[in-house]
Each structure stands twice: as structure tokens, then as C-alpha cells.
Amino acid sequence: MAVTLSPQVLVRMFDPLPDVVFFIKDTECRYTHVNQTLMQRLAKKSREEIVGKSVLQLYPAHLAARYIQQDQRVLGGEVIEDLLELQLYANRSPGWCLTLKQPLVEDNRIVGLIGISRDLGQPDREHSSFQRLLEAVEYMQAHFHEPLRVRTLAGKSGVSVAQLERLFKKVFQLTPQQLLTKFRIDAATRMLFTGSSIAGVGQACGFSDQSAFSRQFKNTVGMTPRDYRALAQTPR
Template sequence: MENGISLSNRPSTGSEKQADSPFIEQLINALAVSFRPDSLDTLLNHLSILAPILDALPNVVFFIKNTRAEYVLVNQTLAKRCGLDRVEDVLGRPSRDVFNTRQGTEYTEQDYQVLKTGICIADKLELHFYSSGELGWCLTHKMPIYGACGNVIAMAGVSVDIQSDELNQPGTNERLEKVESYVRTHFDQVIRMESLTEISGLSMSQLERNFKKIFHMTPLQFIQKTRLEHALRLLAQDMTITEIAASCGYADHSAFSRQFKQLTGVSPSQFKERKAINSAPA
């Protein structure tokens, strides 16, 4: 594949340690801010040395796309999430072709926004649908990469899995534990940030900083995640969209549908239809 790199075929020395998401985020920032390659080929050649590390990240999706929003570099995790055995099956294709769902079209639209406007997408909370039928939360970052002449030559992206609640329990931090407990028991009501600062005894900046350190997301994103997870359970029941919206703390069904589509790429009714198809006997 021209201008395409398969990370999984790079030899590994066996001595690399598994990198964590902060390293990947720093890499993305360095690519977007400091590095000014002459061409896309130069960029890919520089990144090839990191291939073994990027392939060793089971909870991180990393990719580079060209100006046509086509994958030119991906790690093995992305291929596995798409149900593909080889990363070569991903290269040269945009997200809308790889995922082949409404969500894939949403991703491609995001890509063109970054490539055409140069605007970064940072810490975007998303619910991903995997080929196995499972769901997974992640935080997505997308940034343009500028060439030596100042033009956008590519886009870098990373999606970092948000670990399960069991691994994210702030047992050593009573203040954040109070906030977490409050959100989980009051998500069906209006939750104001001022209330969370009072509960925690922290300033807004302290709360955001500490919450993100423990939960890998902001308090607002945690509220959205908690509400949507409850909505996903209710969508499996015989309830209307309006009833579900009210049960999850949304002012009306329009606000709920808008938030749901923003996080998942599909409407509540489309999600319900998809789940019905997936659970239907073969």
C-alpha cells in the first residue's frame, strides 16, 4: 500500500515496555505542534521506529490519516476492534468504509473537519461499537499535522479506552468518592457543578484536575457517561424515548437524543433497532 505502514509486521526486540496513554497523548501533541516533516512519507518513516510500542497497546487505538481521510498508519488494536486479522485491510480506507456503519460516517466527518479547518478534537467522550457486538467507552483525540510549508499534510488520532469502574474506583480519595456516589445516585436529576464542588470541598479547577487524574475524564463527562449507561439499560426495556429521557435526568427527549447521538453516532431508536437485530436468533 502506497504511503501505508503496517505496524504489526515490524520486528520487536522483546524489550519494549507497554506504553501508557499519557505517552501517546504527548506523542500526538509533539506531532501536531513541533514536528514539521517535508512529506507524508517522511512522517511515516519517523514513526516506524515506534511501531513495536504502538502495537503493544491493547487499550489504545493509534492512527495517521492522509488528507483524503484514509488510514496510512494504524496499530494492531484498531484492526482487532474492526474484526480484521491484518492491519493491511485497514490501510488506504476511510473510517466510513472500515466501520461500515453510521458511526463510521461520523468519524470521517470529524476527520475532514480536522483536515480542512486545522481544529483539534480533544478529550471527546465516545461510545464505540466493536465488531464483537460489545460496547466500549473511550476518549478520542484528533489533531492536524502540518508540513514544512505550513500546510496540513495528515492527521494524527488516538482513542484511549476508559477502564472499567472496578479499576477506576477512587478508594484512596474520599472527596472524589463522594462526588462519584452523588452522581450515581442523582443522575436522574439536574446536577450542577457548584453542588459537586461543595460536596468535595474542592475548587472547580481542583475537582476537574483530580477527577480526570482518577477517572480519566471530566466531571461533566462522567455525568454524561453515567446517564447514558443507564439509558442503554432502559433501551432494552419496553419504554418510550421520552420516558427514558426523563429517567436519566434530561430536560426532554430532544436533549437526550441529541446527547445520545453525539456520544454514540446513532439515535436512541437506531441503537434500539441495532440491538434487536444483533440479539435476534440466527
């Protein structure tokens, strides 16, 4: 017999988890349920300050636009799973997370969406394959600005491509491509603080051209490299 948990029970389950954002939204992209972590990150003292509002009322425009686009895709029936995102918190410190969003369905119709955004944790250094994967990771760190093939990384660890994908998910919570993207975007966010041109930053971080760099940066960070640079230069 299937057991269905009420939204209130789900909120209570996620409330004690400081590294997980949990929320439910209606078909108008308005929050109906949120956990304590989301309240804290929005600097709100009560759920009532969030419930009934959309991200357009709670987040900076550049982030709200990305979240609305995601929500609309999910309300159209799509499931977003293991989406690697760099979020900016209230103090503007960046934090990596993995996001899951899926439709809420009642009587064969979509009535809202449910989402979980989990902070990316530290690698599992106790895993039996951690050491054998290190050579591949260190190679990625040294060569992220170059075209990299998963087959090359698998060879560095002495495993097949399929094994590498599986072990990376277990140890790092990411696929090899996601970890490579993380290295590249991390480097780009640092370089954008310098006087380097945006095209130069993209090239130095392994992107084929400025268009590819801007597209990946916006998908991951929620704004263009130019807007990120402007935000970083704004007095706090």
C-alpha cells in the same frame, strides 16, 4: 533540537498497547498507518486490509458517519481533545474511550491527521483524593436524572470547583460533566432495551427534552437512540 518521529516509529510504539487505538489518515480520510489494536478490533489479519481504506469501507454506516464528520473538522484545522465516546466493537459490546485527533502539518499545510483513542481505565483508587471524591460520585450516581451543579459536587468533596475539576481528571480521567454524561448514557443504553418510550428514557436519564437526549446520545454513541434500539434488537 526538536526530534520528529516517523509514522513507522510511532506505530511500533503504539503496537504493544492493547487499550489504545492509533492511526494516521490522509486528506481523503483514508488510513495510512494503524496499530495492532485497531487491526484486532476490526477483525483484520494484516494492516494491508485497512491501509488505503476509509472508515466508510470498514465500519457500520452509523459509526462511519460520525468518524468522517470528526475527520473533516480536524482536516479543517480543528483539534479534537478528550472526546468521550461509547464505541461498539465487533461483538457489539460497548466500550468507553477518550479520543484525540489533530491535524498533521507539513510546510504550513495540512497533509492528514493523527488520532489516538484510549480505552477509559479504572479510577486511580490509590490516589490520595479518591476517598474524598467518592461522596460526590455516589451523589452523581444517585441523582444523575436531576439537574446537577458542579458547585454542589465540589461541596460534597469539600473542595473548590477548580480543585474538583483537576482531581476528577487525575482520578477518573474525566471531568465531572463527562462522568455525569457517562452515567446518563450508560443508563439510557440499558433502558432502551425495555419498552419505555425514547422520550421517557431521556427524561428518566436527566435530559431536558427528547431533542437534547437524541443530540447527546448521537454525539456520544454515534447513532440516535432509535437506531441504537433497532441495532440492539437485530439478531446477532
